[in-house]
Amino acid sequence: MYSHVISSPKTMTLPGLPKATSPLATCTVRIISPNRVLGVPASAFLTPDITGSTTYSDTPCLSFLIEHVPELEASKSPRRILFDLGISKDLTMLHPSIQQAVVDMGISIDTPRDMVEILSDDRIRAENIESVIFSHHHFDHIGNLSLFPVSTTSLVVGPGFKKNFTPGFPVREDNISIPQSTIEGRVIDEVNFANTDNLARPVKEIGGLKAVDWFGDGSLWLLDTPGHAIGHISALVRTTAATSSVERDTWVLLTGDVCHHAGELRPSVHHQLPQQCLGCLAIHPKDCTNQPFYDPAPGPWHLDVDTLKDTTALMQAFDADPDVFVILSHDHWLEGIVDLFPHSANQWKAKGWDDKVRWRFLKDFEGIIEGRGSQ
Template identity: 35%
Template sequence: MASRPDFKVLSSPYQSTVRVRIIDTTSYIENLPAAAFLTPEFPGLSKLSGPSFSFLIEHPSSRSLLFDLGVRRDWENLAPVTTRRIEATKCTVKVQKGVREQLEEHGVEVKSIEGIIWSHWHWDHTGDPNTFEKSTALIVGPGFRKNFTPGYPADKNGRILESDYEGRELKEIAFDQGLKIGRFDAFDYYGDGSFYLLDSPGHAIGHMCGLARVTSSPNSFILMGGDICHHVGQFRPSFKHPLPSMILPNPFDRQSMTACPGELFEHLLPNNDCTKPFYTVARAENGIKIAHDADAADASISKLQDADALDEVLVVISHDTSLLSVLDFFPKYADNFFEKGWAKDSKWLFLKDFVNAVKQQRTSD
């Protein structure tokens, strides 16, 4: 059995927790070229599609936060550089509602939200901050001001909109508290151990994850992964959480009582090694690449694996379709995920994505 990973989270002297609701933003992106994000390419997986999750973080002091906003409904009004890039991918973007609309429909006091955290500056996470009061701060990662301000139209080639931050506090996080959560540099947002921001560069300049303590006895945490990676197969399996010999729930039929043999997937892993993930971050030699710094992205994913190996940590990356059938979404709360077994039940459901690769191997055999 793999050893317990060294992912230490400081205990809160106040037993402080936050409440978290995971929002399916109604954003759905289809047909992004997978080769731009990850490698190798498997049969049936040349395109990526998925939702874009947001999180409402509710602190006992009523200082609420939002982590990411999904896609803005009128994405055609993003900065021209950004809209041209979206159109060049030939992907399909669907958005039914803005996050504010959903919050108000369920009685959330939107005017009191203290801040919007952008995991990073990419269009499928930034939403439309202008739908929120100017008293709501915009919270960003290291290097944001230097690299992305001023926005469009002050900078004709700006990749974000000037209006996204204009007239509101733009708070850039500095990871200078000397605090470590596992191997991540961390920032204790409320100062009471209930919610941390984690420095996770690589995919984009200033990329951050969020880590919310949702119960204190026992401790359990929801890790908001943003785009630290784009498919669960980039961090599973791992040395600390290897591919099981028998998998339940069965990823091909979640209702089945018959376990799925792990050996079906071994030939897809690097050197048939059940401790190595299916994918790595795409490099420039694979063609167009999305990661700002692929080596840094790999390092951040490695740190994520430490957290992912623990059942008391629910890892939610922004576009994970395998979670859609497992989680309770807004307006419901996700605080009791540990009691409900969501982390265990969803761990290997992503393997259903490899159905064509498995079928192809059986045919060749």
């Protein structure tokens, strides 16, 4: 059930997606899966509790290598940025209270190699990374930044990061999120979504979200996506540019933790549950074909649930655009479909990844549905 491609074409075109100024105004995105996390309690992040779901029984913490060659620098090496780092191999670097929270949640973490070791598989050295972007400050996204030289790798963060998380612990006692050893002496570039006069990094609105043109050519937009955590940001990356034979650009949207499960995005008013999946209505909390299965759960792991719901609603419009491939940081159903590092994700549309992945999350509910005799 749901292991095949389900016919459910996306027909919505999201207004306001920037047009490419050049065929080279693109980035290469490579998906990295450095971690396995077992036994995460879904109730910590999602509501309602759909008893019997296999959600989070085995989930990744994805990272992404973004590479860009500016038009005027075609002969040079690409500018390389990492979006999130996953979980550090050395958990002792985390604040003791975070280490205890992992124990209390009863989860198991497997990080065979840190990010710099994974990158070396493609002969990419730590000093080749221009910047690391933190979608937010939670431990499963910040990895071990200290392995990247402070002289060559800056840290890019969302609004409020400096105020709330610098200096790091133990220098600042009320900061349990960021070790000072990872940021000491490092350039921290906090994205400014309010400065509309910055010509180097123009700010505009895309799909209702504030966006900063990071490279200045429209290939990488950092999005203000609040609700889950202080300064939470996402990344919208143009993966191919329109040509005379191809009408529209294609994009990859790296959401961070706007959603922890695809059932928070799908179905939606923009893309309803397909006919082949109507058996899932038996366990749908709202018994509705155009509302998602889950909402974000109130609690310590979400900063502002109401704001997060608003952000998720905007994200659903991106998710319904046939030229945008939305990637959640913890979507375990991507694996087995997408190509992982060192391979590129840029040809996601030609390879049909979106169609193959879109409703795969329903497999989390298979046992429940079959037990009720609904399929």
